[in-house]
Amino acid sequence: MxxxxxxxxxxxxxxxxxxxxxxxxxxxxxxxxxxxxxxxxxxxxxxxxxxxxxxxxxxxxxxxxxxxxxxxxxxxxxxxxxxxxxxxxxALSGTDLVSDPELLPLQQVEILADALRHLHTLDWEGCPYDQTVELGLREAEARMKAGLVNEDDFDPEWQGEPAQKLFSYLTANIPEVHEKVLCHGDACLPNFMATAGDFSGYLDCSRVGLADRYQDLALAVRSIRYNHDDAAVEHFLKCYGIEQFDKKRATFFTTLDEFF
CATH class of the missing domain: 3.30.200.20 (Phosphorylase Kinase; domain 1)
Structure with missing residues (x-):
């Protein structure tokens, strides 16, 4: 300091x-x-x-x-x-979801699902913040060219690969479906707070904006699987209301996140 x-x-x-x-x-x-x-x-x-x-x-x-x-x-x-x-x-009251000793894993993902579903159903009329795929790709390319992408921190499936290969994958696999909702942008368990078992707020909101809901769902599922297990992932998807999780669409957004 x-x-x-x-x-x-x-x-x-x-x-x-x-x-x-x-x-x-x-x-x-x-x-x-x-x-x-x-x-x-x-x-x-x-x-x-x-x-x-x-x-x-x-x-x-x-x-x-x-x-x-x-x-x-x-x-x-x-x-x-x-x-x-x-x-x-x-400062928000409470503790982030993954650090709260009173919350069981299934309770954590229930709170996360409710918080995301609430955000995704808000009226976004007049929202000035664009976080759509096109902007994400432009920003990812700019960060790559500026040398700001940490290739050593890639997820296991991309370990050892150069950022350019990931970017080529992204440009070749842009999702055809775009469900524009108000997204958090970095929907990992530590970015959601709870007090006494109730949701108390969103943290780290620099990427909030209009985007495909899978921007949030993909990162949420990755975070849940990293911190817990597949059973917790399935419970999250059920609580959110997803009957068929689009893994290809999710892979696009987790890969895009490697650039940030």
């Missing part, structure tokens, strides 16, 4: 909080948890500014979601300062 040059407003505004850096997540941002009397109150995200920074996107989307009553962190302050983006958010 001390090697960052904090904006003067942050230094003044957050002087009374205890700080600790979150080292558990896989975000490109530095994340600081701010507590008072042991209670988590605020979260500060800090990211290097540039064409691929996401915090400004997250701030705009969170404000849009908050205006519509969607459960998510509220933006307290955003600034671009000395080559970095700074985003201060309210």
């Amino acid at each position: 001390h090697n960052l040059n904090f904006p003067p407003e942050i230094q003044c505004r957050l002087r009374s909080y205890d700080w600790h850096k979150d080292s558990m997540g896989r975000s490109a941002s530095d994340i600081f948890m701010l507590t008072q009397n042991g209670d988590l109150k605020l979260v500060l995200k800090v990211e290097q500014d540039g064409p691929f920074a996401e915090l400004s996107d997250e701030a705009k989307r969170l404000e849009w979601l908050t205006e519509r009553g969607v459960l998510c962190p509220e933006v307290q302050w955003f600034e671009q300062y000395e080559g970095r983006q700074w985003l201060l958010l309210t």
Whole structure:
């Protein structure tokens, strides 16, 4: 924390909080948890500014979601300062689904299914955020050309392959069916919060926007299988309402996610 040059407003505004850096997540941002009397109150995200920074996107989307009553962190302050983006958010109550010791795996996936189904059925009229396949492919190609794709972190089925091979697969296998809904964009278990067994909000919303529902379903299934087992996956799909899971369509979106 001390090697960052904090904006003067942050230094003044957050002087009374205890700080600790979150080292558990896989975000490109530095994340600081701010507590008072042991209670988590605020979260500060800090990211290097540039064409691929996401915090400004997250701030705009969170404000849009908050205006519509969607459960998510509220933006307290955003600034671009000395080559970095700074985003201060309210902390959501509860624990993320995969970390909650009180929730059994089937309970976790039930909450996830309900949260996604609710988001996917919201009225998206006037939503300004496009996360459709065409945009995703453009962004994936730009990140690949900029050298930002971590080939060492690919899923097992793609291990040892260059990013260009994955991109060629994507361009040759664009799904024919596009069900445009309001998607979270990174629907992994740790990005959904619960309190006392009830859903309490969405985290990491920089990719929220209009997309094929399989953008969320594919990443959710991958996350459930990684953290639990196939039985939990089947329970999730049943709770969401999917009778026949389109594996080819899902593979497209998990492959696209390798670029982000």
